[in-house]
Amino acid sequence: MTSYLTRRLSRVALVGTAAVAAMLLSACGNGLASGGGEKSDDGPIVLGMLTPLSGSSSAIGPYMKNGAQLAVDELNAKGGVNGRKLELKVEDEACDAKSATAGANKLVTAGVKVSVGGYCSGATLPTLPIFEKAGVPMLIPAANSNELVAQKKKNVFLINGTGVQQSDSALKFMKKVGATKVALMDDNTSYSKDIADTTAKLLTGSPALAGRESVTAGESDYSANVNAILKGQPDFIYWTGYYQEGGLIIRQLRQAGYTGKIMVADGSVDQKLVDIAGPEAAAGVFATMTQTPETIQGAEKWIADYTSKFGAAPGPYSTQAYDAVRVAAEAVTKAGSTDGDAVIKALEGIDGFQLFSGPLKFTPEHTLSSGGFQILVVENGKIVLEDTLQ
């Protein structure tokens, strides 16, 4: 009796599956790439974004979220992707591993097809296996530690320039301004140490490495670290951490009588850096940074669209988040489905798709083939473009 019933049931299930498969086949046309796990094919395609909405980097969250939303709205106005609308789901990453993994699990449960978020590398890193297990491709717009791609996960793509590319640009600029002895300071986090390590490897001949120092984030007094770094008598100091400590370190370097050049990496590019250091101490500080809306030529119309839509000007990583959504849409269109493997294949095949940072083609490591870093400088208390390094 039981076995009869089971057989009956399994036959019903088989027929059902066949029917669904047939429907899928007809719906997709070619049917080759259709995924197994899809529940419905006419609802919106959900894109997930993890971004800091609270915590030390919470200023960045809205910039990324709005940038992505702008792209979603533009694409939907043009009829969406494969006849389906796009929808953006945002979760708080808080620049903290615990919040980020919780957020990633929430997004996966909500059925996101592509992830277009990730700001802090240390918080993004633990989310990689979660998205990988769920078969969700990740287009990471901001986080750019080499560790993100070092594990060679096939679902991870970086839209921002990498630490290696940032270090290359930093070195280029150091040579340009004639630095001879360069000292590096980091805050011992994944992202910051990564840039310091790769830069240290490049500082072999001239300019030479004149010392390295790691500070503990979250403190106020870095005078001991400043003292230690000045032992090597550097004429150029490169800080690779975030702006909170960066501001304090710049101020304390100047107070200790250091008159040489100071440069900060992209995590420190924030108006608060200047506020914390004080405008006098921050004057003339350089920064390596990927393109921001203000420094991109010909982005005036985009900035105007963004400003009129959200009532505030775009900021760092608005453009990268916007691009991440567009790339995701392009890949889904090319793949003809939202199946993870098909989308990853489509992403790998993209060649020449126009981004703010130039035409897109991913390297075999899934990073940008050109990083697009440029040099900014603090002038009259504002951070402005100094050199495009072109």
Add this chain to the structure above:
Amino acid sequence: MTQLLWNGLFVGSFYALVALGYTMVYGIIRLLNFAHGDLYMLGAFVGFGVLSVAGGLATGLGFVALLIVMLIAMLVTGTAGLLLERVAYRPLRGAPRLSVLITAVGASFALEYGMRLVAGPNPEVYPVRLAGDPVNLLGARITIQQASLIVIAVLLMAGLQWLVMGTETGRAMRAISQDPTAALYMGINVDAVIARTFFIGSALAGAAGVMAGGYYGKIDFLMGFVIGLKAFTAAVIGGIGNVKGAMLGGLTLGLLESIGTHWIGGQWRDVFAFTFLIIFLTLRPTGILGERVTERV
């Protein structure tokens, strides 16, 4: 080398000011008040609030404005300490010590994330900054402002020492720390004295908060966490429960960090300082000035 010592002393005087509150409260009711570092944060934010409201008036006065603001912040954090004791600790005075410890951790979180609700998660920058031209003293670069902050810290500590050793309240505090029940029988209002202890300890932390805000410039709702741990360490080095010990402990920890950073680099600083601490406490478990306490029945 003089620069190293100077840096160490400067940081150490902040640790010492915060450590005093820890050690006073522990000395009198054997409670590790984990919310103490957050009262330092509260002081910094009260100072920030007052300075922002005062606006241009405060900026013109500079250092004097900071002194006035410091007094206001001390009153507010002192009162907050009173409230904390009344609400979170007094009802639990007869309870097992672990319960009170957990209440203290809870109070710490409540203060931190309460402040986050009020002031937001982003760091704030003090509108009045202490920055002066440094003068050269025996090979160390010292600004007048740094020196005056140290003088203020020393004055506050001297005042406290006088209060504990030279006044009636101080005598009552010392009596309670030896035996609260006996003190009660001798006609001491134990509750009132404990409340006063909390007020004084919290006010000192508030003063340190305003000084840190004015000197370093950046404040955020989690700023009390690290310094709270450091001050606790300083109190233990000095011999917890001992007022002079807390001052010595703060300065010792500051110097250890400064020298450790210089010799073996910033990433090894805490390893250096805390290895030293472990060795020191193994050899002398009661700290620099701590007394061997014999359990009385």
